[in-house]
Amino acid sequence: xxxxxxxxxxxxxxxxxxxxxxxxxxxxxxxxxxxxxxxxxxxxxxxxxxxxxxxxxxxxxxxxxxxxxxxxxxxxxxxxxxxxxxxxxxxxxxxxxxxxxxxxxxxxxxxxxxxxxxxxxxxxxxxxxxxxxxxxxxxxxxxxxxxxxxxxxxxxxxxxxxxxxxxxxxxxxxxxxxxxxxxxxxxxxxxxxxxxxxxxxxxxxxxxxxxxxxxxxxxxxxxxxxxxxxxxxxxxxxxxxxxxxxxxxxxxxxxxxxxxxxxxxxxxxxxxxxxxxxxxxxxxxxxxxxxxxxxxxxxxxxxxxxxxxxxxxxxxxxxxxxxxxxxxxxxxxxxxxxxxxxxxxxxxxxxxxxxxxxxxxxxxxxxxxxxxxxxxxxxxxxxxxxxxxxxxxxxxxxxxxxxxxxxxxxxxxxxxxxxxxxxxxx
Amino acid sequence: xxxxxxxxxxxxxxxxxxxxxxxxxxxxxxxxxxxxxxxxxxxxxxxxxxxxxxxxxxxxxxxxxxxxxxxxxxxxxxxxxxxxxxxxxxxxxxxxxxxxxxxxxxxxxxxxxxxxxxxxxxxxxxxxxxxxxxxxxxxxxxxxxxxxxxxxxxxxxxxxxxxxxxxxxxxxxxxxxxxxxxxxxxxxxxxxxxxxxxxxxxxxxxxxxxxxxxxxxxxxxxxxxxxxxxxxxxxxxxxxxxxxxxxxxxxxxxxxxxxxxxxxxxxxxxxxxxxxxxxxxxxxxxxxxxxxxxxxxxxxxxxxxxxxxxxxxxxxxxxxxxxxxxxxxxxxxxxxxxxxxxxxxxxxxxxxxxxxxxxxxxxxxxxxxxxxxxxxxxxxxxxxxxxxxxxxxxxxxxxxxxxxxxxxxxxxxxxxxxxxxxxxxx
Numbered sequence: 001x002x003x004x005x006x007x008x009x010x011x012x013x014x015x016x017x018x019x020x021x022x023x024x025x026x027x028x029x030x031x032x033x034x035x036x037x038x039x040x041x042x043x044x045x046x047x048x049x050x051x052x053x054x055x056x057x058x059x060x061x062x063x064x065x066x067x068x069x070x071x072x073x074x075x076x077x078x079x080x081x082x083x084x085x086x087x088x089x090x091x092x093x094x095x096x097x098x099x100x101x102x103x104x105x106x107x108x109x110x111x112x113x114x115x116x117x118x119x120x121x122x123x124x125x126x127x128x129x130x131x132x133x134x135x136x137x138x139x140x141x142x143x144x145x146x147x148x149x150x151x152x153x154x155x156x157x158x159x160x161x162x163x164x165x166x167x168x169x170x171x172x173x174x175x176x177x178x179x180x181x182x183x184x185x186x187x188x189x190x191x192x193x194x195x196x197x198x199x200x201x202x203x204x205x206x207x208x209x210x211x212x213x214x215x216x217x218x219x220x221x222x223x224x225x226x227x228x229x230x231x232x233x234x235x236x237x238x239x240x241x242x243x244x245x246x247x248x249x250x251x252x253x254x255x256x257x258x259x260x261x262x263x264x265x266x267x268x269x270x271x272x273x274x275x276x277x278x279x280x281x282x283x284x285x286x287x288x289x290x291x292x293x294x295x296x297x298x299x300x301x302x303x304x305x306x307x308x309x310x311x312x313x314x315x316x317x318x319x320x321x322x323x324x325x326x327x328x329x330x331x332x333x334x335x336x337x338x339x340x341x342x343x344x345x346x347x348x349x350x351x352x353x354x355x356x357x358x359x360x361x362x363x364x365x366x367x368x369x370x371x372x373x374x375x376x377x378x379x380x381x382x383x384x385x386x387x388x389x390x391x392x393x394x395x396x397x398x399x400x401x402x403x404x405x406x407x408x409x410x411x412x413x414x415x416x417x418x419x420x421x422x423x424x425x426x
Numbered sequence: 427x428x429x430x431x432x433x434x435x436x437x438x439x440x441x442x443x444x445x446x447x448x449x450x451x452x453x454x455x456x457x458x459x460x461x462x463x464x465x466x467x468x469x470x471x472x473x474x475x476x477x478x479x480x481x482x483x484x485x486x487x488x489x490x491x492x493x494x495x496x497x498x499x500x501x502x503x504x505x506x507x508x509x510x511x512x513x514x515x516x517x518x519x520x521x522x523x524x525x526x527x528x529x530x531x532x533x534x535x536x537x538x539x540x541x542x543x544x545x546x547x548x549x550x551x552x553x554x555x556x557x558x559x560x561x562x563x564x565x566x567x568x569x570x571x572x573x574x575x576x577x578x579x580x581x582x583x584x585x586x587x588x589x590x591x592x593x594x595x596x597x598x599x600x601x602x603x604x605x606x607x608x609x610x611x612x613x614x615x616x617x618x619x620x621x622x623x624x625x626x627x628x629x630x631x632x633x634x635x636x637x638x639x640x641x642x643x644x645x646x647x648x649x650x651x652x653x654x655x656x657x658x659x660x661x662x663x664x665x666x667x668x669x670x671x672x673x674x675x676x677x678x679x680x681x682x683x684x685x686x687x688x689x690x691x692x693x694x695x696x697x698x699x700x701x702x703x704x705x706x707x708x709x710x711x712x713x714x715x716x717x718x719x720x721x722x723x724x725x726x727x728x729x730x731x732x733x734x735x736x737x738x739x740x741x742x743x744x745x746x747x748x749x750x751x752x753x754x755x756x757x758x759x760x761x762x763x764x765x766x767x768x769x770x771x772x773x774x775x776x777x778x779x780x781x782x783x784x785x786x787x788x789x790x791x792x793x794x795x796x797x798x799x800x801x802x803x804x805x806x807x808x809x810x811x812x813x814x815x816x817x818x819x820x821x822x823x824x825x826x827x828x829x830x831x832x833x834x835x836x837x838x839x840x841x842x843x844x845x846x847x848x849x850x851x852x
Contacts, residue, residue, distance in 0.1 A: 204667065206664060206667030206668055207668065207669070207672050211672070223666070227714055227715075236821075237819070237821065238795065238822055238823060239701065239705055239726045240631075240649070240701065240726070240728050240795035240796045240797075241630065241631045241632030241794075241796050242633065242820075243632070243633065243701070244701060251705070252684055252685070252688060255685050255704075256681075256685065258677060258678055258681040259678065259682065259685065262678060275665065275668075275669070275670060277675070277714075277715070277716075278677055278678075279665055279677070279712065279715060279717065280709065280712045280713060280714055281677060281707050281718075282708075282712065283705070283707050285705075286708065288705045288726050289653075289703070289705060289726050290703075290705050290823070291703055291705065292707075295707075300665045302665070302666050368666075368667075369664065369665075369666030369667030370664060370666045393672060395662075396667075397716075
């Protein structure tokens with residue numbers, strides 16, 4: 001054991017090599033973004049570009065000596081043998097599929113970071129007690145088939161395989177056919193045997209770490225999410241001829257709900273980390289001189305506290321009724337998404353914090369605002385995540401998405417330190 | 427002169443015949459509205475349906491013995507000779523083009539009401555001193571080529587002919603080609619020789635007359651109109667990961683402007699007849715989990731008082747600045763339409779009121795909330811309008827648009843009485 005510890009001391013990945021690999025994968029499915037002039041990435045799950053990306057990563061896995069398994073939902077696992085190969089592995093993973101207007105970091109950092117760790121261990125002849133598996137999951141983004149974290153949800157039993165197979169994209173293409181078409185309809189059981197631990201390094205996709213000058217985010221969990229789809233029905237009317245007292249303006253009703261969300265946040269009544277957004281507002285007919293008779297709108301609520309989330313939901317639903325009465329409109333709403341908060345493993349989070357400190361890096365706990373494969377895996381084994389900061393207020397799902405070589409390398413260094421500790425646990 | 431007066435006494439149009447003609451014209455361009463199940467009308471200016479409608483009205487004009495002239499902007503004038511045919515005529519007019527989701531009354535009542543008057547005069551062998559002209563103007567609605575009251579604006583010199591000719595619809599079709607294609611690129615000078623007077627009967631397109639139980643609206647003028655097209659630029663951001671203090675939410679900015687309009691109205695500071703509407707709100711990207719980075723929105727202000735309108739414009743423009751500062755967004759705005767209030771001729775309005783009283787009909791002065799060809803004609807000659815009530819809160823630009831046979835007939839009866847008085851003036 002001492003020899004092992006010694007060989008691990010001060011071990012660092014090669015940031016330039018990692019960054020180069022991120023750049024190579026980012027070439028696949030690349031396009032020139034008209035707004036920014038930057039090169040963006042479009043690798044929708046199981047598209048031709050995703051197939052090419054998957055084949056590239058599998059080629060890299062094999063070149064590193066990993067034994068590659070593809071399961072029946074297209075998740076790919078590259079396994080590096082351990083000294084005790086019978087023990088459950090430590091798994092490092094994320095995804096390589098993308099939204100249609102992506103950068104090169106979202107998901108890829110976690111997967112290629114895992115491969116960089118393997119390469120570093122290989123080069124330094126480091127052998128871990130437990131096997132080390134680098135995984136990438138199918139369709140984390142959910143942009144094509146409508147269900148995010150699909151592959152990891154199937155692997156951990158939240159979504160049944162046959163249900164996933166039947167999903168269709170906007171063109172009617174069926175998921176199982178697309179799996180077959182890309183050559184990633186594997187034979188391995190989709191239900192994953194619990195690993196010893198699961199680790200994921202990801203860009204923050206937000207501005208917090210960068211604005212506080214912190215190197216490493218120790219992700220304590222994922223906040224609860226609640227989405228409402230609203231249909232507000234008032235009465236279309238001529239903007240010039242209809243007196244105000246006879247109007248039922250669905251646009252005004254939507255505006256009141258939007259500002260109520262703001263008011264709920266500043267009240268502090270639902271915790272200090274509540275977030276709320278009206279992202280979609282579509283009035284009908286939507287013409288300058290017609291009072292909107294119908295508005296479709298969305299409400300996105302987030303809260304790291306489940307009780308606060310429940311209270312916020314009750315408050316906004318009560319407000320829909322108030323608006324119905326005051327504005328003479330009717331409001332139908334549908335819960336289009338709802339997840340409770342996820343709490344990651346404290347002991348692994350502590351290891352991440354300690355690992356960062358040992359490497360001389362600053363760190364802070366942070367709650368993830370977005371969903372990740374790690375939240376699915378947390379049902380199966382002890383799980384935690386490392387966040388790295390992003391430039392430009394952490395913009396993501398956009399070609400401007402950007403983390404520096406140092407930011408990426410630091411995150412993967414911490415990941416490696418923690419992975420080694422866990423992989424040496426007997 | 428006495429003989430003439432005698433033959434006019436108690437003269438009434440045939441309401442059933444008028445209503446039947448409205449129904450016949452309403453068949454042209456009709457469609458079944460999905461929302462209401464009612465038969466709607468779609469006769470966009472210079473479309474195939476409008477061509478068919480125009481040909482039908484011209485056929486009716488000729489059958490009544492009118493001599494038909496088509497000018498170079500497609501306005502159609504049907505002239506009934508006067509005893510003194512050298513005197514400028516009394517003109518009765520409106521339009522027969524429609525919005526894409528229209529009823530059968532908007533515009534058509536004024537034109538077919540004019541023809542009904544001619545038919546009544548013919549049947550009763552009544553001859554007026556001055557000629558009587560029934561007119562319909564090209565593209566009053568402005569839905570296809572973007573400029574409303576186009577034909578009457580060209581006829582009265584506000585818009586130049588060549589400027590009108592160059593207008594294009596959304597498909598790139600050029601107006602002059604469409605005029606030629608429908609066979610309505612006439613040879614007559616588009617600049618109208620001032621008539622003796624201009625009269626227009628129109629549905630109110632609002633709820634006031636109906637809700638007060640009044641038969642006839644004596645239109646005193648048209649209110650001022652001001653349209654702003656707003657482009658609000660904030661910053662797109664992930665709804666889950668972006669803290670509230672770092673957001674620049676263009677949707678919230680639009681909501682604040684929308685509610686400010688409401689507040690301005692209730693303050694009473696801009697008169698009691700101010701109207702304000704945000705009809706269009708289009709967020710980009712408009713997705714549930716993305717803070718809107720850009721919103722295009724419109725503001726429609728109306729006021730019968732020009733000074734109140736100016737004050738309201740100044741107030742909302744100042745508020746744009748407030749929102750820019752508070753919400754960290756930038757707001758560009760463009761004046762997409764602006765007309766001062768129009769005051770119709772007092773003496774003609776008095777005749778309308780007296781005519782209604784003589785027919786035993788209740789009447790009230792009313793300001794038009796919508797624009798009409800009459801406001802263009804008022805630059806050329808003494809002008810006034812008769813409004814008739816509409817059912818269902820006067821809904822218009824909708825297949826539910828509906829005025830009863832009696833409501834229509836009363837309006838045209840009053841119009842006839844006033845037209846005869848004016849046409850007998852030497």
